[in-house]
Amino acid sequence: MMTIPHRPLAGACLAIILSATAPARAQDADAVTFAQSVEPQGLDPTVSSPVAAGQVTWQNVFEGLVAMDRDGRIVPQLATEWAIADDGLTYTFTLRDGVIFQNGKAFDSATAKFTIERILSETSTNGQKANYTAIADVQAPDPATLILTLSERNADLLYWLGHPAAVMVEPSSAETNGTAPVGTGPFKVDEWRKGDRVIMSAWDGYWGEAPAISRVTARFIGDAQAQAAALQSGQVDIVGDLSAPELFDQFTTDPAFTAVAGAGEMEVVAGMNNDRPPFDDPRVRQALMMAIDRPDLVQVVSAGQGTPIGSHFSPANPFYQDLTALFPYDPEKAKALLAEAGHAEGFSFDFKVPNRDYAQRSAEILQAFFAQVGVTANIQTSDFPAAWIQDVFTDRNYDMTIIGHAEPLDIGIYARDPYYFNYDSPAFRDQMATIAAATSEEERAAGYQAAQDMLARDLPALFLFSYPKLGVWKAGLEGVWENGPVPANDMTDIRWSQ
């Protein structure tokens, strides 16, 4: 018979395996690691899509003239103060003195002018460019003064100057910021291991108060299960936005973690092709809205985490109002309204659904709700982002779709032409113009409320629910943003309590 000397071998194997026993990571009071689902394509939020890049570098590495704080308020940052002329067309910023970039160059009005002109230039690849085009002229009369002249009033301008897409960049590093970012923030990027993590450390040239943490690591973990596992094993300290709500509950009861369902900016809406019958009839859209029990939907789709919405703002928005009562769940009324619109026998349509969990689940529930009022939805799964953007967004070849809108303050998309809803409402466009021309914060708030109300009645999309920001972090960690007025992982105020 074969005699393989297996015992010493097995012993050696066991020794190797046991030596791999990693001691539970000792808590390092100086370091923090956060995880996010999407790895940015470059670390400069002023080019490409700002969301993932901003989640790594906004506030940590890059700062703006103004910033948004954790409650969504505009606060001074590299500009200490500003004055807006009475006609609303001239903004004069006073810039902070003694600010330098991480490459040693000084920040002054010339760099600010460069940054803004770069966003507006013809070759700009800033995905948010449209929000800044009201700026007609940029002047830097002296190093501490920046003057923006607008071609038309834009009450949202300060907001967008506080957005990650408008952080200040230094001219000589502008081309390389994508891989080697140079900002004015408290942390500098030491290394980007693509596909895995970005390693940052405190920068001693920072103009403001030094952060309590000196080492910050951003990990990119796409799979929600893996995010939860990384938290439990101690490899990650913070997941700012856990992507699977069903995994959130286990953390709420675990004393080792703090779990907060904060208000997020993402609104999940079922957009319809408002150009295409039968969705060109507002009665049909209203009937479909009444066919849906939104609280039930939230329960099933996101384990109860989330808030039903009646218009395009989420509770995270300062101008949010609850308009769900306008078209509450009422299948009988829905059927009557469909009959009135000439669809007593119902109808069927194609439902193009991106291959994202929340969208797929929502679509299946909606399909069941629609069936109750005699409407048949044929679900077609669409590869996201590539195929979905092509079909729905670019070609607008769809009946109904479903998607989460994560950009803050984006109610203006319904006034945009072209946009995938094919919603053509002069009244709504006028309303957006009124908001832009607002001269006071009260006027702006009233304008946004009226805009929400118009959408809630006209329903270019079925407003379903807002997704919460499901934050989970180690107990003992302080200063984590609970709400998400802008997608960010601001580590400047983080500290361990002991």
Add this chain to the structure above:
Amino acid sequence: MTPSPSRIRRLAGAALMLLVTSLVIFLLIEAAPGDPAEIMLGTSAQADTLAALRDQLGLDRPLMVRYLAWLGGVVTGNMGQSYTYGVPVAGLIAERMLVTLPLTLMATLLAVGVSVPLGVMAAARQGRAGDGLATVFAQMGIAVPNFWIGLLLILVFALKLGWFPVGGFPGWGDAGWGDAGWGAISALILPAVALAIPQAAVLTRVTRAAVLDVAAEDFIRTARAKGLSRHRALWRHTVPNALLPVVTMLGLQIPFLISGAVLVENVFSLPGIGTLAYQALSQRDLIVVQNVVLLFAAIVLAVNAGTDALYARLDPRLKARQ
């Protein structure tokens, strides 16, 4: 030394094959829906911004020009710039290879190290308990997908026991060995096991069948008749002659190993070539996808050639025939 005509023929064949593959890859990827510029800029971007980016990436050039530019680049060693990362593709691939190469190598060694002894043992004890166990292992290993094995391994060895990290990759570090080196290896152990089990299962079956086949041959009976013990006959004569189908199978398994790595790397969030391919495909970083797929094709061709060469070593008759 001048290469023999047959070798030149084979090289030319491989080059032609790669050329055809590159065209197929390029056309397939072009035909897939999705505009890289729109995906990169997000849904808020407007037409002029999209046009600026397309211009910057060279996407507005005609199809054939882009194909030839890519091909010319590959031949001269310049794979181009990643649309999304904005860095040279070659560097990106090299970085990721530092994860995938050790991972697949570990998985292959593990698979061979487990399956050959197991297969031989099963054949030697045909019909007995050991054989039964090996067969059950082979059946299950083939039936259970590797990403599921991966999840299970994470659950048991990373979360419950805490022996290995749940995922991610700490990097090889500057030291090369020491703490960083061990951290890197321990991050690869569970993924390598997950990747190896299905391979080992297939190889166990093939080894067992091959050993049984050879054991029934006349020359083994002759060897035994000459007084060789079963044990010596097995290791001296049966196993070496049974290796041919095992090597064939190992070569055939390489494409599965690569596709398996795509899944396993995603489960363990390892920054390997599989994750790169998956990410690049979903973000339509076409230039990266093209290069990675072409690289996969080249690897498969090279492995096939290597297997052929190994045949000649294992079976002198093949060499004589050439």
